[in-house]
Amino acid sequence: MANQLTERASQVNELAAYGLSEAQIALQLGISRQRINQLKQRYGIKIKPAESQVEAEAKRLIPEIRRLMESGLSQPKVRDKLNISWGVLKKAIEIGNIKPLRHSEDLAGKTFGLWTVLKFHGCTPYGGEYEWLCRCGGCGEEKPVRRANLTRGLSTRCKKCAAKARGGTKVRRVDTGEEFVSIEAAARQVGISRATLYRRICDGKTIVGTRWEVF
Ligand SMILES: [Zn+2]
Structure with a gap:
């Protein structure tokens, strides 16, 4: 195999x-x-896109891609539907200056762990995931972070600060100062899902009557 x-x-x-x-x-x-x-x-194989071919296909498909994306379809769905390569899709978006509807979600100003979201950054080169420019509260470094990694708590700070915080993201209840070794551990203790706990922490909402923080 x-x-x-x-x-x-x-x-x-x-x-x-x-x-x-x-x-x-x-x-x-x-x-x-x-x-x-x-x-x-x-x-890690690199395939050079046949530039003119990609461009020609992209240009031909711009109206169709625009129609689908403006109707709210995500990039992977558009790609599947038209059975085209990422290269063609990205080129069409670039040349046609096509803006997908999902950009309307605004994460700017929100915090996720130590990240503070500054502004929308763009899409990942392949895969069409949205990235937001964030500032790390541990050191001030600014980096684009994928939306899914932010909202799921998979990324809570820059790589350097993550390396310093050995053992990963920890959680503390503000009222008692009790510390938990992970988001999961805190969620288990409280008896809610990890996703719910993390979302409420990021939104600055209380859980079991107290605020929580990520460190
Ligand atoms: Zn940092």
């Missing part, structure tokens, strides 16, 4: 080295784009 994968990856790599585009490689090897993406990620 692992050998087959490695062999596939080296075939993809070889064709990429000849300058073939993702679509051409998929056709040549008779595998899906999704498969190629998995191999790319797993083996």
Whole structure:
């Protein structure tokens, strides 16, 4: 299994080295784009997009992509629906200056752990996840952070501060000063879900009659 994968990856790599585009490689090897993406990620294969081809396809699809995104569809859904590559989608968004509706959610000014959200940053290059520019309360570093990582408490501070806070994100109840080794541990103690506890902490709301803080 692992050998087959490695062999596939080296075939993809070889064709990429000849300058073939993702679509051409998929056709040549008779595998899906999704498969190629998995191999790319797993083996770090770089495929140079056939620029003119990507641009041409992007330009042709701008009206359709605009219509779908302005109707509220997320980037992954638009991509699936039109069966196009991320490269084409990103190019169309860039050239067509298409603004998805979901940008309307405003996280600016909110805090998530030690992060304070400054402003909307953009989308990740591939995958179409929204990133927000945040400032780390531990050291002041500013970095774009994925929305999902912020809201789920998967990222609560910059990498340097996270390394200093060995053992990860801890939680403290403000009234008694009682400390918990993780968001999960605090949630278990209170008897609510981890997601609910973290959301309420971030929103500055009380839980069991007291405020909580992340440190
Ligand atoms: Zn920091």
